[in-house]
């Protein structure tokens with residue numbers, strides 16, 4: 278009996294010790310932030326050597342981070358690209374098309390697991406602050422989040438600040454997204470002439486006028502905006518890029534800089550795994566078009582910065598990698614088991630001998646050029662295939678980075694090798710795809726967001 282009495286305090290002490298150790302582990306787990314700056318081209322940021330000073334806050338993060346100079350998205354559209362980011366499945370595996378294509382509106386299969394669900398189960402507090410529309414929570418992107426806000430940037434900044442201060446002591450996952458850089462390029466007044474004011478053409482930055490015309494003409498705001506652009510006029514294209522760059526600068530100053538400042542203020546910056554990227558790029562007539570809907574590199578090359586907690590040096594990685602690798606990287610780093618379904622690799626382990634083919638695809642967007650087009654980067658080549666016409670194009674990116682001279686100088690043996698790698702992957706995705714769930718009509722709130730964003734007339 279005496280012996281038992283003596284054991285009670287000892288057992289209690291052991292429990293207390295275990296509890297304190299557990300608490301300590303929980304609280305010292307790093308926070309995770311994924312920041313998606315929609316439509317940001319991989320080559321238009323300062324740390325990539327861009328001529329304009331577009332992104333001082335991103336450059337500051339990049340100084341002590343992994344920077345991936347050849348990072349690519351797997352779809353040139355917002356919804357499928359973000360779904361890939363969160364599931365590490367290729368678009369032809371998750372099969373979720375652009376949300377605003379209403380006649381074919383689908384959500385991620387319930388069989389798929391998202392990064393957020395895994396973080397949630399591991400005790401992370403998960404919140405999203407997004408522009409909504411094509412990243413609406415009902416697409417499957419909302420899965421696992423405790424809170425998911427959708428509104429026009431910069432509307433959510435005060436709530437984002439509150440979330441950071443309220444969760445100082447708990448590990449959290451924040452997904453932050455904005456359409457600010459997306460067309461129509463109408464930066465706030467103080468940024469309109471940030472990169473030049475000597476333009477006398479017809480492009481307007483008057484959002485009220487654009488909305489009014491869109492209502493009157495029953496067109497989307499994008500169509501109205503680009504109707505003021507003379508595509509043959511170099512000055513107009515130059516002006517478009519000026520305004521686009523001004524939007525990047527505004528996002529860097531108002532969102533990224535503020536976010537870093539607040540994390541520092543609360544002592545959270547160091548212990549945060551911070552990932553900055555985009556879902557696709559943007560074309561400025563390099564291949565005779567505007568916006569983002571094709572598979573040329575200007576449409577799919579994106580920035581990718583991964584700042585590890587307490588990272589002190591920059592590490593530049595020049596291998597071809599993709600957004601498909603983000604979720605496995607995060608899970609490995611946080612010591613959470615990665616589901617076997619995920620297709621990506623841990624980006625922190627990518628070394629000079631890494632040479633994996635990378636795939637991008639268009640699973641929506643009807644147009645005459647090529648529906649369901651797919652591309653594979655198999656360095657140094659890029660192989661592009663169109664299923665409906667059967668055409669194939671091969672570019673040598675080492676000699677022709679602008680993708681202007683297809684099929685020049687690729688040997689017969691190399692072509693066979695490329696075809697084999699491409700069709701092996703096609704076969705793999707065909708056998709591992711998940712049927713998505715057909716969505717009901719979108720909520721009135723989502724319809725309104727999409728209309729404001731210019732996706733519905």
Ligand SMILES: [Zn+2]
Nearest residue numbers: 315316355556
């Ligand atoms: Zn997008």
